[in-house]
Amino acid sequence: MQAPPDYMDRLLAALDPEKAGDISEFVKDAVRTVPRHLFVPHVGLVDPYGREPYLIDRRTDPSAWWDAVGSVEPIVTQLDDGRTPLAAAPPSYNSSSSSSSPATVADFLNHLAPEPGMRVLDVGTGTGWTAGLLSHLAGQENVVSIEVDQAVSDEAAKNLAAAGLRPHLVVGDGAAGYPALGPYDRIHVTCGIRDIPYAWVEQCRPEAVIVLPWHPGFGASHALRLEVLGDGTAQGRVVGGAAYMMMRSQRLRPDREPEQEEDRRDYWSALDPRALDALSAGADLAISALTGLHSHVQSYPEGDGERLRMWVSDPGDARRWAIAVWRPGQTRHAVHQVGDRPVWDEVLHAYARWVELGEPHWSDFGVTVTQDGTRIWLGSPENVL
Template sequence: MDLAARMDRLIAGLRPAGEVGDRVEQAIRAVPRHLFIPPVGLISPRRTGHAYVIDRDADPGAWWDAVYSDTSIVTQLDDGATGLRDLKGDYTSSASAPSTVADLLSLLAPERGDRVLEIGTGTGWTAALLAHLVGASGSVTSVEVDASIAEQAAKNLVAFGTPAHLVAGDGVDGCPDHAPYERVHVTCGIRTVPYAWIEQSLPGAMIVLPYCPGFGTNHALRLVVMPDGTAQGRIPGFASYMIMRSQRRAADRPARGPADEHHLTTRIDPRTIAEAPAGADLAISALTGLSSNGSAEPDEDGPLYRMWVSDPDDPYSWAAVDWRPGVSEYEVYQVGDRPLWDEVTEAYARWVSWGEPDYRRFGMTITPEGQRIWLDRPERVLGKP
């Protein structure tokens, strides 16, 4: 299959979901993805979960098929400490799936002549797409925290002839040297929106980012910078990205000692919380500030679903709630004195009492003092009790 046919198939796959408009489609056609993908990458299919390596030299057909499919391609593990062929480790950089790229670019809606700040260069493909969208009269500044990734991205951009400013540094600081901006495009997961991005943007500027508070679903957030130096906007969809390095949280959850370990029970099925709609995730996150994850792997006792809930500010405060078939009370193992599971279930009940609002009814306001999640209108602020 030639490149044109592969491109047609990719674009056709994006259209039914509505992720790609005419201008974004033109950019994708003008900036071939394969020019920004390394010879060796890692694919982690959503359905099977069995990661595998693609190698352009060893199996060019599989490599080309992956590049022009709607899948993300992992390009780094453990910040470069682990080789891709090891097939294990934390994913720390990737070429995002084309549908996600197209969706966020459509939300950003860059115009010709815009000055754009991109946070997270990665392979450089999105920077090149942005440069195409803003044209010769615009400019793109892209910030990449990883020096080795920035070096390769710079080579990719130069080889393609993209006139983008590439800066190696922590994207949390933005890039004041090239400010002000009309658009800010973020390609890493954000828990707390840095105010520097608002400071470096003009009134009316748009900021699009993956909002990943840590509880359940991750979201796309579209903000508009206001004349008073604040920014506000709503959550129009979903976007899941690797968390910005400076906003990562510790994964280890050690126990303090027997006195801090609590064995409790609950009658609330943890799957009720884990499978709740995205609006519930936003409400629980805003009301409790807690994080969660889950696993459906069976153990030696048979089928098991386990949900972990943790306090991101206290590594000694966490809980695990187990579902097993045929029981009416579920085990809760809690470390620390904070009643994490009770807080989660109470927040869920509050969301239900509000009429189970959809995620589109939630929004965020950013001020110099921090960020606030609200429901329906900026005055209805949600927060930890």
């Protein structure tokens, strides 16, 4: 089936559904030349925000397939690192590769601003679409795309070849970069990052730009744009939101029970965990910076109503975690805390500190990456949290 007549118009509209005119003509031209449908498999799992996921199959319902590919929605292309077929997706599943939302793809390329002749490292090949777009923008001979999963990389190579493109494809852990074909003028990252690898900074030329989906731990994920300085550091600001699957080498270990019963504590909290879940991205950044803790939320039915659980954990020690539970009609909320670190209390103190600071917006936060690690700052690099 040929692309519907309005497909390209819909795809270009999906690049920027809320802010007309923000996407550069260079990025739009890349999408016209290397369109998304060349990189979406026959079967995919559409994961729309706030709605139930649904399967698309080009062979059985081509109209629905084209509608999804020309939309703003992300399309999952692999589950559980390839162990679970898309058609057998359980109600709660682990996505491990996808075709990202065109709006997010375009936003990242806008911030990256690659130019012809620039050397670009693309971390997380996935379907190959961003590697293809970067090939159009910088020249395919200048693009190096690294993917940890051999099967995913092989499929991307087929997609790129069908589009007439052959960038350098590498299989390996993107956190290590790929120094053999550096140094780089641009690094483009398509997987969630908690700890920003200094290897990327080392493999860049001065004035290079790195754009990545940054998930420091608590709450929302963020789009981060860094510039590499001449002193071997990188520095930049949060430039928006961005939710991506985590880099496999940076996935958190599952929470687990402690071995000692005395390490458990149960008490009540007046703060509704739903309020913490609904905090602004600025509050999430402040809590991440001040505590280094990770959070995730589960909502599910119970009896005639619904309850919500917020987990808070120490990413460096799976024996330290807490869970706060909201149930309808309650004015105080059960907290079950585990380990020798009072993680729930730390979150509450960090939230109070964010309020004291004047409730700064996410755009007020920035990051400096050095050989010794990552520093999060507020307003200016000297004001480290």
